[in-house]
Amino acid sequence: MSELESRRAFLEKVASTVFAGMVLGGQPVKAGAEPLKVELPPRPPDGPILPELEYEDVLVRMQRDLERALNKGTIPKWVMVIDTRKCVGCHACTVSCAVENKLPPGVVYRPVIEEQIGKYPEVSWRFLPRPCMQCDNPPCVPVCPVGATWKRADGIVEIDYDACIGCRYCLVSCPYQARTFDFGENWTQDTPGQGHMPYEELPTFEWGEVHVRKEAVIPHSPVGNARKCSFCLHRIEHGLLPQCVTTCIGRATFFGDASDPESLVFQLIHQPNAMRLKEELGTEPRVYYLV
Amino acid sequence: MRAWGWILYGVLAAIGLAGFILRFATGHQLAGYGSYVPWGLWVAAYIYFIGLSAGAFLLSALVYVFGVRKLEPIAPLALVVALASLLMALITIWFDLGHLERFYYVYLRPNFRSMMAWMVWLYTAYGLLLLSELYFALRRHLPRYADRRGVTGFLARLLTRGRKTPFTEEEIHRDEGILRVLGTIGVPLAIAFHGGVGALFGTVVAQDLWHSPIYPILFLTGALLSGGALMTAVYVFFWPRKDERWREISLLLGRVVLGLILFDLLLEWAEYSIPMWYGVGPEFKALWNTLFGPFWYVYWVFHILLGVVVPVLLLLALGLRGRIGAIGLASFLVAVTFLAIRLNLVIPSLVHPKLEGLVHAYHDHRLTFVYFPTWFEWSVVVFSVVLGFTLTYVLVRILPVIEGRLLKEVA
Incomplete structure (x- = not known):
């Protein structure tokens, strides 16, 4: 209440000063004269702050960065940057990821953690999208008894769905709980309709391979497998940004090559407000958060 | 009594x-675990069974390696129980796999940085060793x-190989x-x-409760x-001849x-008291939840009351x-x-969220x-138990496990 009052008092003060300035300062106002021209400062979404800078959507910039990274001849270092200040918690990334990878119920690659701070009415929310961290020291890799998951040279932690035996040791070992198990469930299960919906029978292209999931005595992979975010490797390979990046309505998710100093992500992760989750475990995640 | 035993067996076998x-x-669809609690009853049952196996085997080693002659009569039986428990453990963990048909990948393409790969290879060696030990322990009869x-x-x-002449003293000595x-070889x-x-769990840095150097030791003592208690119970109740030697x-x-x-309790005191002392942090929360959370009775009733207090009193006052x-009864x-x-080793760490929210x-x-x-998970564990019991029973029926004779002859 007191805060509200002081805010009102402040606004009143400001307003009266402005009006006083309009009346007292400058030329005396004559009747019939031209109205006073007030020049508003330009606002960022509408145009450039400085006239010589062109406004460009970060997606266009990242697309250019991506093409450069794919054509430069050396192995890129893929990283993702998430600006938590821009995330509004719309879950568009979660949904688009599920669509892109045709995820069944219970399998999720990029949930957005919602955290309420304070209690009503002094309350705010913060959001934390959580893709796979693609750790440089991934705890999920050494535990796999059959070597079905490994760290690629470009930094992505890959899973071979045709080798995974489904022991779920990697699920247990991930400090970010970024892996989920495909129990073979379907969205239409226990619903009145008959059979699957067409989208449930589409193949997934994760890891650049074609898999059609099916529950059976011997399930068709990735049913019965550990699954996780691949940074949309199959899209990257075709010069496309990860689906969660392109669908972020607030442009809060960035993707690119951290070994390229010209890239947007390079510049972002070198800012002092870049942080990573659970640094103390030494996992060296490839996902940075701007706070 | 005997008839009731068979009725119980029949019911359990059906379940x-x-x-x-x-x-x-139905695969894993009826199971209660998920992706945030990826392991459940089957993993707990598996480490339980494998512990029974290791314990029974180490009891037999007292005779064969350390020369505790007094326990000689139960050594072959201990080997049989160890073999049956190993089978129970392996079948339970096999059911836990998402792809049952790919289990042999652990042999074809092992990753020896994984404790799980080591485990499977060591079990295989151990299983073969058990079979050959049983062979050399029984072939004289x-x-x-x-x-x-x-x-x-x-x-x-x-x-x-069709031999009909009894083994000579010399040959028996060689078998010994x-x-x-x-x-x-078997003891290490x-x-x-x-x-x-224990290390399979202890090495997991993501699980605050497991990530403790006491885990391998705790598993061994357990x-x-x-295993020792199981063998004692089997011996006391099912040994066919209840004579003076049996009493001793x-x-x-x-x-x-x-x-x-008592020793296991001491280790458990270390396991619980050290992380709980400050009264803060994820370990404290998870342990507190084990002791006073919704499943408090698993700890206090099943473990402390029925697993420690009652058995200790039974042993001291009567046994x-x-x-x-x-x-x-105590055993x-x-x-x-x-x-x-x-269960309290496996589950409490998993049900503790790693990322808040x-x-x-x-x-x-x-x-x-x-x-x-779920009931489904219990019924699969019951399958393993019935299988282990059946194997033990069949082996003592068809092989001279008890005092060099078949069960029917001794009884």
Whole structure:
């Protein structure tokens, strides 16, 4: 209440000063004269702050960065940057990821953690999208008894769905709980309709391979497998940004090559407000958060 | 009494069979675990069974390696129980796999940085070792059965290549020597594979409760206690001849069980008291939840009351004063309720969220931090138990496991 009052008092003060300035300062106002021209400062979404800078959507910039990274001849270092200040918690990334990878119920690659701070009415929310961290020291890799998951040279932690035996040791070992198990469930299960919906029978292209999931005595992979975010490797390979990046309505998710100093992500992760989750475990995640 | 036993067996077998069929027909869909609590009853049951196996084996090693002659009569039986428990453990964990048909990949393309790969390889070695130990422990009795019809006669002829002359003292002595060598290999092997199971959990940095150097030790002590208690209960209740020697051995085993209960309790005190002392942090929260959370009774009723207090009182007040039945009952309680300890090793760390708020991020029944085993999961465990019991029973029926004779002859 007191805060509200002081805010009102402040606004009143400001307003009266402005009006006083309009009346007292400058030329005396004559009747019939031209109205006073007030020049508003330009606002960022509408145009450039400085006239010589062109406004460009970060997606266009990242697309250019991506093409450069794919054509430069050396192995890129893929990283993702998430600006938590821009995330509004719309879950568009979660949904688009599920669509892109045709995820069944219970399998999720990029949930957005919602955290309420304070209690009503002094309350705010913060959001934390959580893709796979693609750790440089991934705890999920050494535990796999059959070597079905490994760290690629470009930094992505890959899973071979045709080798995974489904022991779920990697699920247990991930400090970010970024892996989920495909129990073979379907969205239409226990619903009145008959059979699957067409989208449930589409193949997934994760890891650049074609898999059609099916529950059976011997399930068709990735049913019965550990699954996780691949940074949309199959899209990257075709010069496309990860689906969660392109669908972020607030442009809060960035993707690119951290070994390229010209890239947007390079510049972002070198800012002092870049942080990573659970640094103390030494996992060296490839996902940075701007706070 | 006997009839009731068979009725119980029949009911359990039916439940187990239902679980077995459901596991193949529906995969993991009826199980209660999910992606945030990825392991459940089956993993707990598996480390329980494998502990029974290691414990029973180490008991046999007392005879074959350390020359504790007094326990000699139960050594072959301990090997049989170890073999049956190993089978129970492996079948349970096999059912836990998402792709049952790919289990052999652990042999074809092992990753030896994984404790799990080590475990499977060590089990295989251990299983082979158990079979050969059993062979060398029993083959001296086999020529007597070479003329028999049926499975016993067939096995006797097969394993001794049709030999009918009894084994000489010299040959038996040589077999004893081989047994000592095999047992001597077996002891570090059993310590390695069961300590390895402890390490499988202990090395996981993401799980605050597991990530403790006491885990391998805790697993080994647990194996000795649960396996020793199981063997004691089996010996006290099912040994066909209840003579003076039976009394003596039972008393000795009863004292061993009492000592191990108390030692295990001491280690558990270390496991709980150290992380809880500050009263803050994830370990404290998870342990507090184990003690006073929704499943408090697993700890207090099944573990402390039925697994420690009652058995200790039974042993001190009755068992070690000559009431052998009380030793059997106390040991039976310890062996059965040990599953509660195994459950409390596996589950509490998993139901503790690793990222606050994750549970509200995406709603699904596989993405929660609540776990309770379903009937389906229990029925699959029952299948393993019935299988282990059947194997033990069949082996003592067809092989001269008890005092060099078949069960029917001794009874």
